[in-house]
Amino acid sequence: MNNAEPRSGYTLPVFACAAGIAALDCLHNIEINQTVSLDLIEPSATVNIPIQQVAKIQENIALGITISDPGDNLDLTRNTPIWAIVEIVKNSQTDEQIIIKGGEGIGKQINNNQKDAIYSYAKKLLHHNLKQHLKLEETIIITIILPEGRKLAKRTSNEAFGVVEGLSLLGTSGISQPLSAPSQLELYQQQLKEKAKQFDTVVFCLGENGLDLAQKSGINPQQLIKTANWLGPLLVTAGLEKVQSILLFGYHGKLIKLAGGIFHTHHHLADGRREILVAHGAKIGLSTPILQQLFTCETTENGLQKLRKLDQEMGTNWTEKIYESLAETIDKRTQEYIHKYVDFDVNIGSVLFGRDRQIIITSKRGETLLNS
Structure with a gap:
């Protein structure tokens, strides 16, 4: 048995900055060795990042390439x-020394005027580190490209949260913690045990968006537990710790898996979301042609929008009926899942958002x- 600690890696902004x-x-x-050094800022540490390739394209334009290494994570x-x-701009008309752009494979924020999905930590990291390598009067344009970004984005929930055509340069830290590595579960379980001593009810938040929205909904932040994809083991831990009630708070494209009995929610391990949605459509009486349309939807979000459009056109309330069925099934199957392993009844409720x-x-x- 390998009991080695899971290896942490670095987030995408770090590799973009190194390139x-x-x-x-x-x-x-300047001669480039096999690595470049940069300051992560968060946390305060200087690290060496391997460089795959670097070359001049023109006299004032060069290309650097790195390869992502997120550590021991199930990370696509x-x-x-x-x-x-990087392009050195001659006769620049701007006061900015560093202009950051997103190229192919960097997503666009559809709810923010199509701005590049390059967020605050990535910008801070790039500005801080590149400035140290700039000459006093120099202005550069740096364009970040993820050649596989558009393809990989189809396997994420990015579009569900308003980012299309690619991936985001997201994160608040340079370190990619092994949240999906098995030994990380112990940390989540310890946090749950501590909260179980303080509260009869805890709130399981599936991902950062669930965590953020739960707080904005007025739920006591001390009751919130971010589960990552370790939902099944944490539910069992809650039962063992005699937690009276759990509120499941998450994006419908994640929580819907529980209605199908899938309690490890990482897409690498199991999916079935489309099939679960169609099954509940059949349960409440949707016609075969509509069920067939739902089955062709690429994402759960697409299915939701199709149902809402149908309701609007036909004056029906299929969306409400299907999601009521899904929510009640999530509660029931989650309670059954805990009881399968622990002789203790935990009251389960759920909140699904889009x-x-x-x-x-x-x-x-x-x-x-x-x-x-």
């Missing part, structure tokens, strides 16, 4: 190439827990 440093140094005719960006094209970060449905038990 940019390599390209800029190349333009300055593993071994993804990250390109940074891409617009608006709540789609709250189960009856969920309403009770929210109002308690």
